[in-house]
Amino acid sequence: MAEIKAILTILLLTLVSLVLIPLQWIAVKLNLPIQKNLPHIWHKIATSLVGIRIHQQGAPAPNRPLLIAANHASWVDITVVGSLMPLSFIAKSEVSGWPVFGLFAKLQRTVFVNRTRRTETAAVADTIAVRMAEGDAMVLFAEGTSNDGNCVLPFRSALLGAATRAAGGDQESGVWVQPLSIAYQGLFGMPMGRVHRPHVAWYGDMELAGHLWGIFKHGALDVAVYWGEPVRVEAATDRKVLTRHLEREVRALTMAALRQKPVERFDSDEIEASEFFSNAEKTAKAGA
Template sequence: MAEVKAGFIIFVLTLVSLVLIPLQWVSIRLRLPVQRHLPLIWHRIASRLVGIKVKQVGAPALDRPLLITANHASWVDITVLGSLIPLSFIAKSEVSGWPIFGLLAKLQRTIFVNRTRRTETGQVADEIAERMAAGDAMVLFAEGTSNDGNCVLPFRSALLGAATRALGENGDTKVWVQPLSVAYQGFYGLPMGRAHRPHVAWYGDMELPGHLWGIFTRGALDVIVTWGEPVLVDKSTDRKALTRQLENEVRSLTVASLLQKPVERPELSEIEASEFFSNEEKPVKAGA
């Protein structure tokens, strides 16, 4: 029965894609405003088919320019976040060459980053800043890689420079950076638990087709998306200090979601995080 369900999901998504892909391609070429909304439709249909239930805590900032900094556990994050508001992602350059997913990423108007060439960081940051200034909400998975869904890895500060670059030459533009937590909490309405969360997470050397099939056959995921308070950025903002602030906020929100507890002040959240992983095997950092 699960295999039949997965086949049905693939069939319907194929039909939907055959309709929306040409429309999105034309919208991008003609720079039509609908180019921001067609991917939203695709992700909402995909979420409904798979059975992904998303509970939002807080709300996305309405002000623009906006950079969203989120934790990253799985390719499922893309569909979860893509189903909420019109946005685009910042991804590693390898994604652009992936079959099917690379095409979908390009149609989402993703900005690709070559991590092996640090000299390109400034150029990419300028591109992100331009898109933000044009009104696009950009999502940066600030850990730089995915993990097993039970933790938040250290944030990388390099591309957060896009926020200050979006201020403009006079620095009179208000630019916002908003922390965002994605936590996978349950299967079929039951607590997922630490041991089962990696079944949803996609990290390390996991093969994408097998993981994709597993999600399609299991489905019924309960996800909590928690929006933190937007941070106003100005010319005096220290990029590394901002990175630490965002990392601590996302970690606090994620731990609270996984433990199903209210968000406490940062000091307490760090203590809870250590308790959460006490007597457990520490997560191993996934490969880029």
């Protein structure tokens, strides 16, 4: 029965893709406004067909420009987040060459990053800054890789520099950066423990085809999406302090979601947040 469900899901999703892919290709080529909405529609249909139930806490910031800094456990994260609102992703350059996934990423106007060439980081950050300035909400999986779904890895600060670049030198302008936690809580309506969470997580040397089949076959996932408070970033903001603040915020949200308990923030988090805001204010005053 599970195999039949998986085959039907794949067939239906293929039919939807055959309709939406040509439309999105035309929209991107002609730079039509609908290019931001068609991927969102695809992700909403995909989550519904697979049986992914999303439980949101908080809401995405309405402010623009907006950079969303999230944790990352699986390729499923992309469909989950993509179903919430029109947005685009920042991904490693290898993704562009993946079968099917690479095509979808390009059609969603993903910005690709070559992590082996640090000299290109500034150029990529500028590209992201331009997209944000144009009103695109950009999603950065700030760990730089995926994990087993039971933790949050250290965030990397390099591409968060895109936020300060997008802010520009005008102190009146600013960019919003919002932490986002994605946590897999349940499978078939039952709580998902540490042992079963890697069923959803895709990391290390896992084979993509087998993992895809497993998700289509079993599905029925409960995902908690927790939005943190957006932070206003200026050109003078210290991106490393910002990175530590976002990492601790996402970790606190993720641990709360996995334990299904209230968010616990420690004194160190409050100190980190106050350090971020005080440093930003001091630097801004010094440059005035």
